[in-house]
Each structure stands twice: as C-alpha cells, then as structure tokens.
Amino acid sequence: MNEDKALEQQDGEDTASTVEAAPVYSIYTQKEKYAITLLVSLIGIFSTLSSPIYLPVLPTLERKFGVGEKQMNVSVVLYSVFQGIAPSLMSNLADRYGRRITFALCLILYIGADIGLALNNSFAGLLVLRCVQAAGVASTISVSSGVVADITERENRGGFVGINQGIQLIGQAFGGLLGGLLDTGFGWRGIFWFLTIAAGAVWLITHVLVPETNRAIVGNGSNAPKQFRWISYAPILFLPTFKKRLANPEPSTIVPRRLLNPLDSLLILKNPTIMLVMLPVSVLSTCWIMMLTTLSLSLNQYYNYTTLQVGLCYLPSGVGGVCGSVTAGRFADWNYRRLYRKYTVRSQDPDEQKAPFDALLARVQVVMGPAMLTPFFLIMFGWCIDKVVHVATVCVSSFFTSFFGIMSIGTSMTILIDLFPNRASAAAACLNLCRCLLSALGIGVLAYMTDSMTVGGCYSLLAGVALLSSLTYFYILANTRRLTAATH
Template sequence: MDSEKDALKRPDEEMNRDNVKPEALLASPVPAHPNETDKGQQWPSEPPKHEKEDVYSVFTPGQKNFIVLMSGLGGFFSPLSANTYLPAIPMLSKDLNVSWTLINLTITAFMIFQGLAPSVYGDLADMMGRRPAYLIAFIVYIAANIGLGLQTSYPALFILRCLQSAGSGGLYSLNSGVVADISTTAERGKYMGMAQSGIMLGPAIGPIIGGLLAQYQGWRAIFWFLVIFGGVYIIVLGMAFPETARKVVGNGSLPPTAWWSRSLVGEWVRRRQEIANPSLRDERKSASRNLAQKRILRWPNPLKTLLIIVEKDVSVILFYNAIIYASWYTVTASLATQFTVVYGLDTLQVGLCYVPFGLGAAVSIFVNGKLLDWNYRRVALANGCTVDKKKGDDLAKFPIEHARLAIVWPLVYVGGIVMIGYGWTIEKHTHIAAPLVLTFVMALTMTACYNSMNILLVDLYPQSPSTASAANNLTRCLMGAGGSAMINPMINGIGSGWSYTVVGLVVILLSPMLYVVTQWGPKWREERRIRFAEKKRHQEANKSKV
C-alpha cells in the first residue's frame, strides 16, 4: 500500500500537512553528524540528506515512541487527579464536616475547569510550542497540589481543586497536538491511541491509587503523591522532551530559538554536532530565525476554540462525542457511592472495583488504534488513493470521515445496551461480578468511540490540533460535569435501572449524528477549505498593498 511518490499538495492552509517546510528555509539540507548511526541517533535527529527533504517528521520511530509516551503520561495527570479523589469523598466529608453533596460540587467544578483550561493552553501550544505549555501547566498543577495537601477548610478545597484542574486540564489538548506534529494521517491511529492511553486509564487507575493512599495514609497523602509524581515528570520533560510544534521546529529538523523550547539533552546533542560541523550552526540559526519571524506571539485567545466549535461538521462530532463521554462519566462518578451503598464496600475495595475500567480501556486503546489504521488503508484502497507514511497524505478528496467513523457504529450500540444492563444489575443487587464485567465492556467500547472521533477532529484541523482538541475537551467536560451532577439525583428519584436506561437510550438514539458527519462532512469540509483559501488570498492582497 505504501507509496512515496503520489502524495498531492494540499490546496489550503487548513489541509496543508506542513504549514512550514523547513527544507525551503535551508539553503541546502544539513548532513547528519558523521559519527552518528541510525541506531545511535539522538535529539534532535539529523537524517541523511535524501531523507530530510520533504519528510513529514525527521524523528525516528524510537524517538516518536518516547515523545508519545511522555505525552500520554502528561495527559494521565488530569484524570488521575480527578479520580484518585473519588474514594476519599467519605473521609473528606467527615474531616471537613460537610455533606457528600458539597464534596460532589468540587467534582463538578473540577470538570468545568478541566473543560475551560485547554482553550487557553491549546492556543498557547499552537502559537509558542508544546514545551512552554507543558511547563506552565505543571507549575500551576504542582503548586495547587501542595496547597491541597495543606488546606483544612472546604472553601480552600474547592478553590484549590479548581486551580488543580486549571493546571492539569490543559494537558488534554497538548498530546493531540504532539501526535499531529510527528505522525502522518495513515499512522495517527496507532500513535493517538498511545497518547490517549493516559487519559482513558486515569479513571481506572486513579481510584485504586486513591483508595490505597486514603485507606492507609489518609486523604492528604493523595495530594502529596501527586506533587511527587508531577515533580518527577517535569524534571524528565525539561531534560529530554523535544519541542515538536511544526510552527517552531518545522518537521523537527530545526532547533527552536527560545530557551524554553530547548531540552537539555537536545542542546547537548546540537552543540556536539555543531562543533564537528561549524557551518551547521549558522545554517540552523538562519533557518530558525526565518521560521520564528512567521510566528506572531500574543496572549492566548481561548475564543479561537469557539471558532472551531461553530463549524457544522465539527459541531456535530463534538456534541455526540460529549454525549459518549458524559454517559461514560455518569458511571465512573457514581460507582463509588453506589458500590458503597449496595455492596457495603470500604474505600480500598471501592478503588479496586475500577480495575475492570482500566483493563477495558487498555485493551480498547491497543486494538482501536490498529483498527483505525487498518480501516484507513482499506478506505484508501477502495477510493484509489495512496498511503504515504513518510510525507503524509492529501485529505482534500479523501473520505476521512468514513475512514474514522465506520468502526464506531457497532461500538455505540453495544456500549449503550451494556450501560442499560449495568443500571439494572445495580438496581436488582445482583452479584458484584455482573456490574464489574459490564464496566469492562463499557470501557472497551466507549473508549474506542471517543478516541476515534478525537482523531477525526485532529485530521480536520492539522494546523491547530491542540486548539481542536481543546474544543473537544471543552464540550465533553461541560457535558461530563452536567452528567456527574445529574446522575445521583436521578438515581435517588427513579433508581439505577431507569436512570441508566435513559442514559443508554440517549447514546443509541443520537447515533444518526455519525451518519450526518459521514454523509455531509466532506461537503462541509470543502466549503471550509474554499472559505479559508479565499480569506488567505484576501490577507495576502492586503499585505501587498501595504
């Protein structure tokens, strides 16, 4: 299937796979360090001359795996922070002398800030680069956790949880941007699955860690654990994580101009190369300056997220993906209280009940990424298109909507039916094994649905992937906050069985929205392409007049 000869140029800024072509900025391609081999290649990679020209990303597979691993771990912090907290709710309620309802309000507030934060970090990352966004987010996050470990009142808990969410919530949008930076559309399913693994595993692993810490060390130990974990991560990130934003380093071959975008390991390798080849330094500086001049640094604009949301195809995808996430979150948010009341479990036992979620999400992430890449190749073959993993594919005439959503249909129906069954097993007080098995199937199907639609959003906005992911995060978190606030009153009013019957039916009955995107999405995408191309021509005409 693979071909390196037939990739077409994208007709406009939104569909252009490379907003900046570094090879056009360099007078001649820079040779690799003479002492480096393919196996020993380090940051930043310097491929041979024939490999560097018109390559989507110069990072090697091993380097890409490290980048995606770090990105996935970064995305792990927000759901980890949200869910380590859940088993400790009874303890917090007792120690702070407030009701469970007030403690649950901190969960809702966390979700709201989790949705709003990426709107700022996403624009910042697309403008300045991924590294500065990561560093700012983790500084805020670590400071909030220190405060949470020390606080002694409910108002302080509420405010600091919002600040904690503001720091960790921005990481959702960053890993989608990182994956779009380094991978072509044909291989994006695999890498996005790896990057999203932290996001989807957090709700499963978090309660286990939280249950263990709260049971044996008290609830404050949860926040001190997060301080230590976050501190170790930011040290490794500062030392070894390279800048990947294409507006900053192109396809990875150019060094960043700003100090905050440089890793210590990358700087050491770069200087060693420049000592061996003195002309390399001037060539790189010239190319990097030319690239930097095309960037306009400004205060991050969260309203850019709204510009994406109002696009017709995007709005449909975002709304249905938010429904999927909210339905799934109604289960994770209420599981602790339901299993405590129905089965009489303690804090640690409740935490262990989230293990099936983790297993289901892990299996889904591994399998779904491969299915997406397989289906992409299948659709490409059916439409007479080539797949170019080296340079990237032209999506202007490619039915990317069908390639991403075709495998979602059966998963939606299975997930909705299983959710209804879960509600009735709780209602009828069946053996605990029944709801646990159903949570595994729910995680397996719902995770795949969510990841598939998230990858489609990145495909539709390759030049602003973090902003597109921020739009997804905003809608899903606001919907998830509503779901978490609504589910307990529903259960108290009509019971678990009918509550989850309503939730499952909503997921199933709204599934035709997938057909809407598949049927009319290509048309709406073409209309957007023409509109953006016209806007770009108008801007260039105005510049020429000046």
C-alpha cells in the same frame, strides 16, 4: 495530500538536472516518535489520574468536612467545569508559543494546587483548590495531542493517538485502586502528596528529554527554537545526534504561527462538521463519567465496600478504557490504509475521475460501532447496581462501557486532529470543553436523577440519549465529502 506524502523519494537520476526531494514531515525516527509520545502521555496521565484517585475518598471527605453527598459532588462538578474551560485558554498558548512552555505552566499550577490540597482543612478550600488543580492539569491532554499531531502523518496518526490516550488512561485504570491504597495507608492527604511528588518527577524527566515540536516554531524539528530558549530548547538537543540534525534547518517546513486568541478553540465550534462529531462523543463521555461517579458512591452505599475495595472495582473500567483506546488507534490506521489502497487503485483508472481521498469516511466507519454498543452496557450497569446483583456483573458492564466509550472518544479525537493538524491543541481543547461542561451538568444532576428514578431508570434514560445522539454518525457517513470541504 501534502501531509500524507511529505517525503517523495527519487527512484532514478535525471542526467540533465537533479530533482530535490521534499523535506521529511518530521526529522524524528519511528522509535523517537514513540518515545516522545510516551513521555508526553506520562504528563497527561495526571489529568486522567486526578479524578479517579479522588473518587474513592468521597465518603471519607463527606465525614471529614461534615457535608452530604450532593454537596461533595460539587467538588467533582467544579473539577469538570474547570477541566473543560482551562484547555480552551491554554491550547492557543501552546499553538502559538510552544508545547514545552505550556507544559511548564500547567505543571506549576498543578503541583501548587496539590500541595495546597494536602495541607487544606476546609471544604471551601477544597473546592477552590480542586478548581486550580483542574485548570492546571486538564490542558496537558490537549497539548500532548498537539505534540502527536506535530510529529505524525495522517496515515499512521490513529495509532499514535491511540497510544497517547491509552497510556494516559492508565491513570483511569489504576487511579481508584491507588486512591484506596493511599487513603488506607496514609490517609486522604497522602493522595495529594503522592501527586505532588510524581508530577514533579515526570516534569523533570520530560523537561530534559522532550524537544519542542510546534511546527510553527521548529517546523519538522530541524529548526532550533528562537524564542524562550531557556525553556523551549530541550537539554537532549545538545547531544551530538540531535545537534547534527539541527545543523541543516528546513525553514520551509515552518507553518504560519497562530494569533494569540484565547477563544480560538471556541471558533472551531462554529464548524458544522465539528458540531456533528462533538454531539455524540460528548454525550458518551458524560455517561461514562457519571458511571464512574456512581460506581464509587453506590459500592460504598449498597455493597458496604471499603475504600480499598471500591478502588479495586475501578480496575475493570480503567483497563477497558486503555484497551479501547489502543484498539481504536490500531483499527483506525488499518481502516485508513485499507480504504487508501482501494482509492489508489481506482485513481489509476483513466476513466475514473480522481477526487481527494475521503479520510473522514475512514474514521467515521470506525467510530460508529462502538458508539452504538456503549448504551447497551450502560443499561446493564445501571440495573446491576439498582438490583444489587453480584459485583462481578457490575465490573463486566463497567469494563465494556469504558472499552466502547473510549474507542468512540479516541477515534473522534483522531478526526479532529486530521481536520485541524496545525491547530491540534485547540481542536483537542474544543472536544474537551464540550465533554467536560456536559459532564459537569450530568454529575450535578446525577444524585437527583437516581433519587427520583432509581439507578436503573437513570442509566436507561442516559442510554437512550446516547443512542439517539449516535444517529448523527449516519448523517456524517452519508455526507463525508461535503462536510470535509466545509472545514476548509
């Protein structure tokens, strides 16, 4: 386990020769790793924020452009499609040329689209610019996952992945409320002006403070980037504390650079283990996105809520998602360390044949419970909306659907990064592609499903599909070693 044991410490000194310690996995301290994770998560917030901040104003935009619910849902569908496709192209760029240059390209596209949306006056323009907006910002999620993989080792990676996703999901938590407030105070155009200003400010801060972390370029961080220094060399590296670390580069920590291949993330899908992990998490993610879309339209239609009231009702689902992500990360790390301690004890037994540690088992044990619980809260949500019961029950069901659903998604992301640590952006983009394309399909048929089988019937069907897809985890659990070997 080279990744887990990157730094071997010397307990004694050999008088005949001095054994040189292996280079550290990352030159950054624990606090610096948290700071880097926090900063790249702030960029990713805009990917999770741009969808819920938009949903509360769907009824307003229907009236503005003179279209119906099904036509307006096209703007949500197209956003999901491009949210899935774009990271598949950008992630390979990040794995080859670096995280910083890819962040810059993403934010330039995103800010340009936000300005266009704020000035737009046509429904066709709305659709086109929403596609550009998604294409720009969606990739920041997979690139930030790549940064986390660059600086963390497997034994504590789950916690950092949980923090990364948890912070990003703050956008999901407060997006609906923020959209309602901005629409009430400044009109729907104020939403896109806010996103423009906020994204520009975050880009400036991260450009100064976040160093390049791609291990094919800087290794463990001790090697200065040689290409595109004008963008790859962070201003913070001019500080004495960082210049001192760069004075002793460790070229041996640099990993082979990936070839430029826009389809790299799609090639990961050929792996049977990945397909088994992707299926249930993509279905759960689709159900979650459909729930958020239904929340906006149903509260306006059945409860006669204002945009601001609808925004407030998004808080429980957003907070549930944040809590679920952080909980998943901590639980994943705890379970990993628990099983690794048992493995270490057994491996010291001379009669016990030592096999590699089963990291996949440690992760799958965490994801199974939340994946099996999510469908029950989906059913509760659907029938509460259908029967127009008190809104508190709707909020409770949306909280737990988000909590358990995001726990499953977060742990699945950790599994992918564990399996492909040097292709983390591509692996995250692969998951994003499956989730978003299936979500686009779900949103596209959502209105037809609720019209034909009611909201309660629709979510009962979705819960059944989610529960069936989660059964794949039992197969993974029974074949973890064979499936892990198949990825190498």
